[in-house]
Amino acid sequence: MTDPAIFREYDIRGTYGRNLFDADAYAIGRAVAQALRARGGRRIAVGRDGRLSAPALEAALVDGLCDGGVDVVRIGVGPTPMLYYAEASIQQVDGGIQVTGSHNPRDDNGFKIVFFGSALFGADIGHIGVIAADMASAQRGGVAGEFGAGAPVACAFLAADIGGGDVVHRGAVEVQDVLPAYVARLVDGLLPGLWDKAGDLRIGWDAGNGAAGLAIEALTALLPGEHHLLFTQIDGHFPHHHPDPTVEANLADLRALVASRHLDFGVAFDGDADRIVVVDGRGRSILGDQLLALLAQDLLMDCPGAVILGDVKASQAVYDRIAALGGVPAMGPAGHSLIKSEMKVNGALLAGETSGHIFYKHRFYGFDDALYAAVRLMAAVARRGGSVADWFDELPVCFNTPELRFPVAADRKRAVVEEVAARIAAQGAQVNRMDGLRVSCADGWWLLRASNTQEMLVARAESTSEAGLAALVAQLDAELALSGVNRG
Structure with a gap:
């Protein structure tokens, strides 16, 4: 039986082999397919991170989606923002699902879902859970085996949607390599007029053996400046450190790299690269709300009076700084899905969470992309001149x-x-x-x-x-x- 505890406020997450099984992924695929079709969608992109359980969960998820009557575009291993990019840029794709455990322990995994450019959260996630439970109950002992017990999943089950009654024809699967286009879009964050100045920057990048490794290698090969990379081999064992950069111990390798190579700054990412933490040239960590204050100054040079959104955990100094710079500070609830929704309500051009999610609507799509945030930080430093450390010193001491x-x-x-x-x-x-x-x-x-x-x-x-x-x-x-x- 599918464990209802895996259906959280803004994603689906559990521990593989304990309360999350391949059969659950199949049921979730069927449920997402039904929910998407009910909204008029027929095609969905699917990506995954580098966790050991991700290939099996993705395969089961895709089977469920196809058996639920939607076509699937598989984009392979990459950061969650690459899935968001695929959902936004591939023609006639109506939604996206990333199989990812984000920054959780290595045996955890889960699913982040978007429909028509909006993240599913709250009641929508709960609805997916209810449908998945119905699917699991209907199939218990049938061709899909005992859901929640790790039984085999049928690959070509054709049936009527629960509660729908219409015959579902199995969807088709295609594979697309979106990494080159995604990386090219990231590079656009550094405007041509800043390339020469950015060429003087020396930056460290810690992928933490997470899903962003290949993207970081491709991105830094195209960017100006000198780049030093750590742990870009995607490895679900996470052999060097846990992929949560908000934990100080996980920044030790990056901090040592910045010090030994005398770099301008370093950037570290979580397991699916939707969160970023910056280490300045003096070894100090700059968390998401502090980074938001720095990036706000740059954005407000182009967009005076822009609304900039922080989360309820953010420093008051951030809101005061935005106001002092002529921006309109706004506060939103914590949670990446909730922040994205709030941005649409108040028209914010930039948002950030203390946990390291940074969201750019200005010249981008409005979703949280840590790699894009890193490029925009490069651009901001190049335009401003001086060091990140000196810039950081300008923030009030709290x-x-x-x-x-x-x-x-x-x-x-x-x-x-x-x-x-x-x-x-x-x-x-x-x-x-x-x-x-x-x-x-x-x-x-x-x-x-x-x-x-x-x-x-x-x-x-x-x-x-x-x-x-x-x-x-x-x-x-x-x-x-x-x-x-x-x-x-």
Whole structure:
């Protein structure tokens, strides 16, 4: 039986061999096909990352899609943004699915889905889960075997859509190599007038053995400047370090490269390259919200007054910086799918999450692409001159915690947030309830929200002083204690 826990807020994710099996991928393929056909779609692009389970999951997914009556364009191994590019650029393609575990542990895997240029999240993901469960129940003991138990999947099952009644004719499969066109589109992020200046840059690139390796090799071969590459061989064992660049320990190799080669800066990517972290020439990591502040300055030179969107976890200094530069700062909920949706609502030309997702609508498509963000950073540095480190020094000094994540039972994580919110409101505090609660105080602000992907609470705090930060964290901990939670 398909485990409902794998259907998350903005993607589908589980652990292969524990609660995610090939048969689940088949059921998800059938469900996605039914949902796409219901919206008038008939053709979908499919890509995958380099995880060990990805080939089997992709094969089962494609079988399910075809048996569900849609044609499939397989684009092979590559970063998730390459799948988004394929969905946006291949004629008569109505949707896309990337088989990816993103930055999760190596045995995890899952699916990111887009229909007609929009990411599926929330109720749409839940709907896919309901249809997949129906498919699994209907096929249990039949040609597709026991769903959720790792049984073989039929390759040519033709049947009526559950609840639809119309006979589904098996879709066709074709293969397209979109990597060259995708890389060429990335290169367009560096305008011709900046090529000479960018030729002086010396940059390190850490692919982390993730899905972006081949794309990074092809991209850096075309870009001006001097490029030093780490771990571009795609390897689902992730032999050098885990592909989550927001964890400081995973930046050690890149930081050492930048120091030993005296590079201007380095860029590191997660397992499917939709997130980026920058290491400046002094070895300091620049996280997503800080990078957004730097990139905003460059964009506002071309687009004065543009709306620039950050997430609820972002530093207040980022919003203040955007406003000071003449932009219109906006805050959105955390989550890549939610940010993309919010960008369409408020017309933002640039957005960024603290986790490292950077979204360009200006001269691009509006989806999160870490490789494109790296190219636009190159362009910004070339136009501005000087170093990334000096540029970073211009941001206000803030004292903040990292993202604090601590386990809470599934039936308590949202209840705890609501309990704290009620007590804080009774105290007359200034609270933003967009995503959890963000509490503004004289010393700064603190955040508490339920994770959309794990059974955890997420917290963060920021102040202009160390003493202020300690006071904020103490307030947060006191509120958690009143709800029976200890961060540890």
